[in-house]
Amino acid sequence: MKIEVKELSAWYGSHQVLRSVSMGVRENMITAIIGPSGCGKTTLLRCLNRMHELVDGARVEGEVLLDGENIYDPSVDPVEVRRRIGMVFQKPNPFPHMSIFDNVAIGLKLAGVRDKRKLREVVEDCLKKAALWDEVKDKLDQPGGRLSGGQQQRLCIARALATSPEVLLFDEPTSALDPISAMRIENLMLSLKREYTIVIVTHNIQQAARVSDYTAFLYRGVLVEYGETAVMFKTPRHKLTEEYLTGRFG
């Protein structure tokens, strides 16, 4: 297990959003989190790299083990955790006034990488992986905020790849994309699997079926069912899961 979530509960103020969730994320696999809107998918994802606590009044109980070490241990530096676990947000959030190039390179630059050639290589490589290179290679010095929504999201993916984290968290990465770009992102995730461990939140059940190895079904903050995607989609154990997968609510 790359990540082990143990009895994780999360709150915004007094509003409990996750209720004792326990699940494991296997290394070099894609794990999908599905469930109706507002069930806590984003919150669960943000608990995995200690982004949840950045919200005022937000609180977490329970453990998240990364390579066996609890990331919520007081001795752990959250910055270090976030360096190892990259994230792509639900809403595209490039640095709007920063150039496309710097948007991708900033993580490395601020980590002390000075070598211009190396930076160029990484930027090109990551933009290619994110299926954006062809569209921006002639305007790398333009601000990231001037791209279209879908292009911005792919820029954010390239940015997350650039610092080469061990785990990548994707929060509905394709919801702002056209079907072709979405397909390319799905293929990208499949190819990234070799190097990274991936967790993806998605509203799109077909997408979960296509890309993920394991699926977690979350309902009102409770982990209803968790298991191999192929098995779960064919023979869901829980009635709620079956109803959700067959589109009877959600």
Add this chain to the structure above:
Amino acid sequence: MRLRKLADRAFTLACFASVLLVLAPLFSIVYTVASRGARALSIDFITSLPAPVGEAGGGVANAIQGTVMLTLLSMGITLPIGVASGIYLAEYGRSRLADLVAVARDTLAGTPSIVAGVFSYMLIVSRWGFSALAGAVALSVLVIPVVSKATEEALKMVPREVKEAGLALGLRRWKVVAYILLKEAKAGILAGALLSMARVAGETAPLLFTSFGNQGYAGGFLDPCSALPLVIYVYATSPYEEWHTQAWGAALLLMLAVLSINLAVRRVVRG
């Protein structure tokens, strides 16, 4: 139906009239200063020192030097303090101390400029005498709140998602603030800085008993120095016709300086 149209017309007309009401005095000031000041303007006026009373000619080179010195010096004091306090209040401002700083700053923002002069007089002049530095301190007291507020507001305008993106990259908070948020907020901060520069260049009252004035060039920051607003004040209230002309000339110079700063602000804000 016709009545409604009429009301619409009347309203438009009223708006237009009030625009004229605002613009008329402005244009009349600009016109008067420009036409009267132009007569005084010459290379000599800009490059030479004042002539003794009664003699023709002479210029305001010392005042130009003084205004440049005062502006640079006060910006040197204001920008670090203003920007740093703005960052503190925007990014780390959730403590008692921060509330106190914010209240103090907002109170300071309402300080009459003469009081800023008194403050600097007591702090510096009473010990070390009149100097450009004393003038710059007085001016800084006036505009530190402006820069601080501009910085705070500009940083708060940066979407929360952008900050989270930086943190999610595993960057330390100070790096996110220094290299990402400040960059996003640059236009707002720069606009605040330029506006306070324009204000500093035009202030008279706090200089009267701090930088005091100087008939010649100031030898350094610890010498008394002249300034364009001071020259305008002294010359305009003098009984000499020659000096009145020079006051208009100095006013024109100052107006041009402030105008160009304001144009710069518009450019910066438009980005």
